[in-house]
Amino acid sequence: MATQNTLDWEVSEDLCSQKPEICSNDLTLLLPTEMCEEIFLYVPAIDLVVSVSRVCKNWYDILRSRNFWFQKVKREGFQLSAVTEKRLAEEKDLGKALLILQGLSCHLLGVNTNLIQNPSGQDGLNKWHVKHGGNGLDVENAPVGSNLIPEEAGLPTQHCFVSSFTPCTRTQMIKLENHKLQPWMIDILQPKIKVSEWLVKSPEFIKQLVLKLVALMLH
Known part of the structure; x- marks a missing residue:
């Protein structure tokens, strides 16, 4: 399985130009898209981006869904404001919207966190x-x-x-x-x-x- 340390931040852009081939033996084609999405919501976001989306075209298409990543962001504990969610939903560049949603889901973006290094002096005066x-x-x-x-x-x-x-x-x-x-x-x-x-x-x-x-x- 992929780890956070191996994530290429441009992976979403790579996936846009490198679609997996259709697999005739893909049993998930027999499942409703909604059921596949529900299963993927339990998979770590980093693995969805790096590994799962490369398995086959069906999974790739599911994981290129903006709506799926909205659900994944919420599942990961991020509460987007109505205004932010509207901006992401209306963003014309799908790649940009997905980069943000995937980054939030993978906990890679510096939001909802303290960006100050050594905030209370546990490392002396280092970073100040x-x-x-x-x-x-x-x-x-x-x-x-x-x-x-x-x-x-x-x-x-x-x-x-x-x-x-x-x-x-x-x-x-x-x-x-x-x-x-x-x-x-x-x-x-x-x-x-x-x-x-x-x-x-x-x-x-x-x-x-x-x-x-x-x-x-x-x-």
Whole structure:
């Protein structure tokens, strides 16, 4: 069986020009198309793209169906918005629509996932461009002098970035092409981009902040 590591991302375009021959011994020709589709929904998407679609012309034609891949995307847990589904359904270039639907089904496109590398500092300051201020930016595991990071933050560990009283900055460039996302895909999908960060201030920091505010008020 094929594995995710062997997927050629241009495989759909290859299949467009290399149709399998008709097999006279293909017993699936005796089955309704709907039944074949239902069976294929239980097959890993990566195998459908790389292997199954190359078996015979009947299977190839079934797996060139936009409607089938809409079902497969939903079976894989992706909930397309009505607007996105409409764009994909109306996309005139079938090859482009299939590339997106197959990419989603194979979990190869960087959507519904955190694109930030080393998000909480589990690998130190690796992948980040840092400008240090005060005593500099550092990493703790777990936070010292404050509550633990809640589970709803969705972070893999209790690692977190810590800074001194002087501001520090950290930036990271995200290249969408590294996540198999091409500009034309973004135009069609128009995914929602969510940016969030959990901030925890230690009691000592809050105490110092209150003292500074009181001092300002007295003056």
